[in-house]
Amino acid sequence: MMIELQHVKKKYGDFNLNCSLQVQEGMVTGLIGANGAGKSTTFKAILGLLKADSGVIRVFGKEPEKLTAEEKSRIGVVLSESGFSNYLKVKQIAGILESLYPRFQKGVFLEKCRRFQIPSDKLLKEFSTGMKAKLKVLIATSFEARLLILDEPTSGLDVVARDEILDLLREYMETDGRSILISSHISSDLEGLCDDLYMIDHGEIVLHEETDALLNSYGVLKVSREEWENLDKSCILRVRKESFGYSCLTGERDFYMENYPSIAMEKGSIDEVIFMMIKGEVL
Template sequence: MKIALDHVTKHYPDFDLDVTMEVPDDTITALIGTNGSGKTTTFRLMLGLARPAGGEGIILGDPIRRVWVNAKSRTGVTFGDSTFVPTFTLNDEIAERKRFYTTFDEQWCRAQLQRFTLPLNQQIQEFSAGMLAECKTIMAMAHHPEPLILDEPTAGLDVIARNEVLDLLREYMEIPGRSMLISSHVATDLENLCDDLYLIDRGRIRMHETIDALHDEYAVLTLTDDQMSAADPRYILVKQRTAGGWKAITDERGFYEENLPGVGICGASIDEIITLMSADPRTTTMQERTMQ
């Protein structure tokens, strides 16, 4: 297990976080949620960049309360804000990272920068948002890390560049024993890339599920008041009052198809799950769901 958190907590004046999750080997895991839900704080806690108030966690065998150089040097990371020196060129960045990472693969790095047609001698402050996103991902991978932690790696990319970056991430996972944790607001990226996902809302993990189960077993139900009254509540994860009745998410699509004829049923996308499960709690009723 590359990364594991067990009720890791963090307290701020207006926000409390309590997270339990795992990132297994040979798995791409998504952490999804709205802005301010706790994704970046969770990443920072994993990496030892923030000190937890309680709970336990490990990354590459190190406790997250004190992450040693060995674990840090074996981990690849990108955050939403750029970590580059603005006046550096990519040649400068390569030279700097070679000094820090003993496993930095300059030949691989230069090949990927050429693949994405990124200029080596231009100051990074002159790069577009898309160019920065590509650079951050390549540099995070260039020392061949074991876990890769990516915060919005495709932000600012057009559809062609985004697909190229996703292909690069798939190539990374071809080597056994690696793992990846990724957050993104582009739901299609996650559905086509990841093996499982955690949904975090207001600092709590509300759902953990595989992508396959999401496609096969989850659905959005559109119900009248009478249909909601007749619906078995055991398999409804969240329900919300709408102008014409109710909207709900279930993880037992087949059950309602067989037992509630006439109800509107369609596949549940990641965007719909985030929208409903992160809605105002005054207008929704929700139960948490984790994989069995």
């Protein structure tokens, strides 16, 4: 197990985090949720940047504060609002990384920077948002990390830049024994990358599912009031009142397609599942 969180709680004013999740070796695990849902707080707890009020956090089987420098050198991190100082240049950062990470490959890193048109002789403060985001991911993947912890690595980027970053991550996962924990509020980014998805809302994990299962088994039924009355509701996860009747989220799409062939059914995209999980009511 790369990461394990058991009932990790943290209180900030009105916000309460209560999170349990696992990141398995060889898997890409996504944490998805709206802004302010608790993604960054969860990441900071995993990285030991804040102290949880209670619960268990394990990274490589150890408490984050007890990780040695060698163990930390196998973790690549991207934080959405933090990074190297804007008063540094890429060539200076390469020198710093060379001293910090025994497996850092300076030549490969600088070559990749060239490939992604990231200037090595300019201060970071002169970089565009896209250039900074790409650089953060290039840094995290430059020293043979076993685990990447990426908080909103594609935030604020256009489609092309987002695709480039996702390609970098796919390339990273081609080596066995590696894992990624990634958060995003852009579901399409995670849909094509993650094996496993956790959905967080108001600090609580509201859904955990393998991505394939989520895309293949989840669906949203659109039913009239009459259809609603006669519907078997045992597999309905959430329901929401609509002008035409009800939208119902189910994790057993095939069951309803076989037994209610006349009912309109939409395949469960991640966006739709999130929307229903957050806005819908539990029966």
